[in-house]
Amino acid sequence: MARYIEPLLEARLPNLRTIRIGTKALSYWPYRFLTDEDADEALDLFGQITASGLHLALMAHLNHPRELGTDAAKAAIARIRETGAEIRTQSPVMRNINDSADVWADMWRQQVQLGCIPYYMFVARDTGAQHYFSVPLVRASEIFREAHNSVSGLARTVRGPSMSADPGKVQVLGVTEIGGEKVIALRMLQGRNPDWAMRLFFAEYDEEAVWLSDLRPAFGEERFFFEAELQR
Numbered sequence: 001m002a003r004y005i006e007p008l009l010e011a012r013l014p015n016l017r018t019i020r021i022g023t024k025a026l027s028y029w030p031y032r033f034l035t036d037e038d039a040d041e042a043l044d045l046f047g048q049i050t051a052s053g054l055h056l057a058l059m060a061h062l063n064h065p066r067e068l069g070t071d072a073a074k075a076a077i078a079r080i081r082e083t084g085a086e087i088r089t090q091s092p093v094m095r096n097i098n099d100s101a102d103v104w105a106d107m108w109r110q111q112v113q114l115g116c117i118p119y120y121m122f123v124a125r126d127t128g129a130q131h132y133f134s135v136p137l138v139r140a141s142e143i144f145r146e147a148h149n150s151v152s153g154l155a156r157t158v159r160g161p162s163m164s165a166d167p168g169k170v171q172v173l174g175v176t177e178i179g180g181e182k183v184i185a186l187r188m189l190q191g192r193n194p195d196w197a198m199r200l201f202f203a204e205y206d207e208e209a210v211w212l213s214d215l216r217p218a219f220g221e222e223r224f225f226f227e228a229e230l231q232r
Contacts, residue, residue: 002045009052019049022059026087027067030076043083050084060116063091064098065107068114077114088119093140093161094133101146108147108155121160123172126211134210137161137184141174159189165212167226168192175205183218184209193229201225 001021008016025032033039049056058080067073080087089111093099098107108118121144124133135143140161148156163170168191176185182205188196201224203215217224 001042005045005049009048009054012052016054018055018057020057020059022061024061026060026073026076027062030070030072033076033079034072043079046080046083046085056083056085058085058087059119060087060089061091062089062107062111063094065103065110068107068110074114077116081115087116089116090120090122092122092124092133093135093143094124095135096133099135099139099143101143101150104143104147105150105155108151108158112152112154118155118158120162121158123161123163123211125164126213130210136207137172137209137211137215138175138205138207141172141184144172145174162189163212166192167212167224167230168196170212173200178202179219181205181218184215186215188226191226193226196226199225 005019008019023032031039033043036042046056046058062068077087089107091098091107093104098104104121111118121140123137123140124130124135144160148158159171161172163172167188169189171187171189173185173187176183183202184205186201186203188199188201191197191199202218203209203224204218206215209215
């Protein structure tokens, strides 16, 4: 990491305020920050980043509360936080692993207790073994809502369920009824076109849909608001 990050620190770029590092090490190999040969070097680098005045966010991929239950995971989190880094957590909602509101609520509570910030619930991407892990969008939104409603405000920093799809990052807000039609409400969190950000849109109700491409526009529309520009 140092060969990529140290030149950025030395350059003192005026528009650089935050460095984000994504990792699954806290769940499958927390010893990366404890006993590996370069564990101290990695933590020293984190300290250099925060000492330079930059914000360091470690994006930790944690899929289940049991991953946080080991002494090693807890110690690794503590060591990282001592450097001044902030740990934000994210995970896809996956069938057969964490497709339960209780599991998510427990995971978020544990994360907050350890000083981490719940950040995102993702929808399983439309790739690989999606057929095994995917959770329908309607069900994912129900899991999120139930879990979100059962935790304190400190854990409600989390957003989701979110899809990183072709037009941008799309949040599934849930199911509602408009003009007598049952629809799925969605929000474009970030778009290829910045003007799309935070725009609401609606899809026909489909309890089997697992990805944005499975959805059809509601209210008889031929396409979603972003499709014409996206297809140019």
